[in-house]
Amino acid sequence: xxxxxxxxxxxxxxxxxxxxxxxxxxxxxxxxxxxxxxxxxxxxxxxxxxxxxxxxxxxxxxxxxxxxx
Amino acid sequence: xxxxxxxxxxxxxxxxxxxxxxxxxxxxxxxxxxxxxxxxxxxxxxxxxxxxxxxxxxxxxxxxxxxxxxxxxxxxxxxxxxxxxxxxxxxxxxxxxxxxxxxxxxxxxxxxxxxxxxxxxxxxxxxxxxxxxxxxxxxxxxxxxxxxxxxxxxxxxxxxxxxxxxxxxxxxxxxxxxxxxxxxxxxxxxxxxxxxxxxxxxxxxxxxxxxxxxxxxxxxxxxxxxxxxxxxxxxxxxxxxxxxxxxxxxxxxxxxxxxxxxxxxxxxxxxxxxxxxxxxxxxxxxxxxxxxxxxxxxxxx
Numbered sequence: 001x002x003x004x005x006x007x008x009x010x011x012x013x014x015x016x017x018x019x020x021x022x023x024x025x026x027x028x029x030x031x032x033x034x035x036x037x038x039x040x041x042x043x044x045x046x047x048x049x050x051x052x053x054x055x056x057x058x059x060x061x062x063x064x065x066x067x068x069x
Numbered sequence: 070x071x072x073x074x075x076x077x078x079x080x081x082x083x084x085x086x087x088x089x090x091x092x093x094x095x096x097x098x099x100x101x102x103x104x105x106x107x108x109x110x111x112x113x114x115x116x117x118x119x120x121x122x123x124x125x126x127x128x129x130x131x132x133x134x135x136x137x138x139x140x141x142x143x144x145x146x147x148x149x150x151x152x153x154x155x156x157x158x159x160x161x162x163x164x165x166x167x168x169x170x171x172x173x174x175x176x177x178x179x180x181x182x183x184x185x186x187x188x189x190x191x192x193x194x195x196x197x198x199x200x201x202x203x204x205x206x207x208x209x210x211x212x213x214x215x216x217x218x219x220x221x222x223x224x225x226x227x228x229x230x231x232x233x234x235x236x237x238x239x240x241x242x243x244x245x246x247x248x249x250x251x252x253x254x255x256x257x258x259x260x261x262x263x264x265x266x267x268x269x270x271x272x273x274x275x276x277x278x279x280x281x282x283x284x285x286x287x288x289x290x291x292x293x294x295x296x297x298x299x300x301x302x303x304x305x306x307x308x309x310x311x312x313x314x315x316x317x318x319x320x321x322x323x324x325x326x327x328x329x330x331x332x333x334x335x336x337x338x339x340x341x342x343x344x345x346x347x348x349x350x351x352x353x354x355x356x357x358x359x360x361x362x363x364x365x366x367x368x369x370x
Contacts (some may be wrong), residue, residue: 017308021315
């Protein structure tokens with residue numbers, strides 16, 4: 001599945017991640033709903049690939065082979 | 070007030086779960102299809118109470134000259150009803166579901182702690198305990214909302230049966246604790262082993278304040294939940310939301326263990342070391358079992 005973050009960018013440039021979504025349609029629906037809220041009018045939204053999330057995956061080096069501590 | 074925080078749908082209404090279930094050729098999540106009668110009864114109990122989350126408000130309003138004693142009275146009532154923790158904060162848009170509107174000024178958070186000793190009895194016992202506490206929270210929130218309406222103030226219960234509010238931001242704001250790597254809020258006494266119920270209301274109350282005691286910094290290097298997750302669903306990296314670190318769980322990896330098999334999965338919470346203070350012997354015994362099957366355990370307790 002595709003993994004996408006929706007980020008909120010505030011007028012001062014601060015970025016806040018809304019969430020992780022699993023299709024562009026799902027992410028675009030969230031952005032449309034947020035954009036429709038008058039109180040959020042000053043914010044911009046971006047949909048970005050959750051690249052760091054993918055990089056963080058440890059794949060085969062996962063828990064069951066973790067060194068004892 | 071309009072909400073701005075997306076809520077992920079539950080069950081087959083969640084498009085991620087639906088796609089994964091359909092890919093197996095099934096029409097229902099294996100876990101939900103295999104629920105035992107006792108679990109089904111708990112789930113039915115909160116559905117049954119949903120119609121009673123709101124109701125008529127007494128036209129004879131109690132005067133509140135000072136919100137402090139009223140807040141103490143409400144907290145006392147919630148504890149009499151069975152809550153282990155009670156907190157109050159002013160509602161903010163990020164505490165409300167995107168697409169929902171809540172007109173009330175305050176939210177009261179109630180928590181019931183799970184019996185951590187159930188981890189020694191296996192996944193079925195842990196699931197039954199979780200559902201028991203959810204059902205109890207539903208009863209508490211429903212009764213507390215009715216109690217407030219009887220005093221002449223509007224009040225609506227929010228629980229597993231029906232809700233428009235978000236647990237984590239409310240828990241943080243009322244001072245129950247901090248968000249942990251596993252995605253649940255961590256309290257210094259109950260760890261992450263507790264369940265919520267809420268009441269929104271216009272009854273004048275005094276707000277509690279957030280409390281930070283190092284959880285987010287601790288989670289940066291602990292990684293015990295991450296390394297005990299059978300699906301490898303808990304990420305190394307975090308994002309920031311409203312200034313709070315969030316580790317967003319990868320549902321595509323979580324669901325094969327938590328939704329697509331019969332057995333309940335609650336391991337990320339069960340292995341969280343913040344439970345060790347209140348249940349030292351049980352936690353150590355549980356982690357010893359985990360270590361024996363190859364999972365990481367904390368360096369120290």
